[in-house]
Amino acid sequence: MSETRIGTTRLQRISRAYTETAVLYAALDLELFTHIARGATSLAALAEAMDVSLLNAERLLTCVLAMGLVERNGDTYHNAPDSARYLVSDAPAYAAPWMTFTRGDVPGWFRLTEILRDPAPPSTLGMYADLTVASARAYHAATYSIGMGAGRRFCREVDLTGRHRLLDLGGGSGAYSINAVQRFDGLRAVVLDLPPVIEVTREYLERHDVTDRIDTLAGDFTVTALPRDCDCAVMASNLPIYDAAAIRAVIARVHDALLPGGEFHLVGEMLDNDGAGPLDAAMWGMYEAVCGSAGRAHSIAECIGYLEAAGFVDVAEAVFVPGTLHRVSGVKRG
Ligand SMILES: C[S@@+](CC[C@H](N)C(=O)[O-])C[C@H]1O[C@@H](n2cnc3c(N)ncnc32)[C@H](O)[C@@H]1O
8 A cells, every 4th residue: 555645845835825926916016917918928028028137037937937827938928818818907807906906915914923812802894994985996996807707797697687676785896786787677776885985886887887777875784774675685795804793684684675575695705614615715714814803704504594594585505706706695585
């Protein structure tokens, strides 16, 4: 019987995983992927375009090649498919603002030991407590492109035909609502978000020319009275910000406010029921420690339990974005 040799390779990779992040940030700052897309495909051309020495260009290209972000044919570099689609600055799906969304939190992550030992009670809103219109604008410049992709996916997977008004809790840029009213004839929506965010939501609604079909409501979904004329609701990408009691209470409020027969969709990073992953869901839970909130990672089974406890029936779950987002849905009895 062959013995599996236990080595340190995996542990070494994890212990230096931050180096990959740093290389990606630098490549984005230096617009490496954009320069390649615009035709600077040799080492010398890239060094000149990025205004770095040949030595440093070679170091960077060696790393991004090893990370699979860039591919090489002879002496010619080209972008890997995902780099070409999401990391080239004039590409329609450019997502670098989202990829660097938590860059400002890097020092916080490296204080994690201290944070975990801090006996001070967490705040309810965490990173959202001190939002200004300017910080909300920067935040949603990052969430917008990824949110629009998720909103499109939501509308492909959830048939809202015949529904009249969608309540979009913590709707941010309005990405889900914008996609929904554009896809489903006759559907209207209301985006509820914190007051500084709603200023920014209105800018996105204007940009998409949907202000006649989407209303905004400035408030806090844990306390603000919810509209009582909606027959469908979605809460997307807020889940780890809150603890179980808060999520349970919000879902009970949604159930109370929805019209009979209305449907609710909770989309978020959820742990598998054994609690052992996915890593992304676990890390978003930990991110809340860095942000100082009481939030945590919730499992799919917990989320199903929140909906059932609120009174939703026909509660079902589905993978939304593999490894990242899950969807738990239910219906209010008619
Ligand atoms: C990560 S963004 C997601 C935005 C949008 N749902 C999407 O998927 O593109 C989370 C949003 O939830 C909002 N939010 C968090 N807590 C909230 C609360 N208590 N009341 C209203 N909005 C809240 C934040 O302001 C932010 O806009």
